[in-house]
Amino acid sequence: NAGVMQNPRHLVRRRGQEARLRCSPVKGHSHVYWYRQLPEEGLKFMVYLQKENIIDESGMPKERFSAEFPKEGPSILRIQQVVRGDSAAYFCASSRSGQGDTEAFFGQGTRLTVV
């Protein structure tokens, strides 16, 4: 049973470049969540997606950040023109339903370093 797969595990980008983070949910899960974890801090909700739809992006910065979850393929979190403050661990989670009491399964995260 494959869990949530995120890649790459580590990503280094220079300021101004683009970062693409991929997340393949657990097989059969159609709900995907992205969280950001800054060093020594907790997880902050960014965006919630179902297949082909963004349901809630209230935690995502209005500029430079975008997310998608196409009908086929993984969910992508895209950060354009990265800045040093974007350095963080980005975690993806998936669940079978969007109900709040459903367990979310987390990937191992992508650690983005902007130099």
Added chain:
Amino acid sequence: GDSVTQMEGPVTLSEEAFLTINCTYTATGYPSLFWYVQYPGEGLQLLLKATKADDKGSNKGFEATYRKETTSFHLEKGSVQVSDSAVYFCALAGGFKTIFGAGTRLFVKA
């Protein structure tokens, strides 16, 4: 809005000591409550959960009781091991969104 407050860490204990990590929450309605654990370099894993008042979640010797009257969900373990060293996150699920506390880092010394 909904929020979760955890005791600040790090918490340092000797092996076999008793552990309590406090967690209180603010929410409208009746959310489900969770504890997740994050080992170094890993993602989060669900440790236990409770879905209604007075429910007790338990797993691997850890337990927590959903206390509606005090809006709390404190994590306890009677005898910690070195392998329990990790960061512990309290969380609530309101609607479709899971809200996390800031996390409490636990160090257990042999």
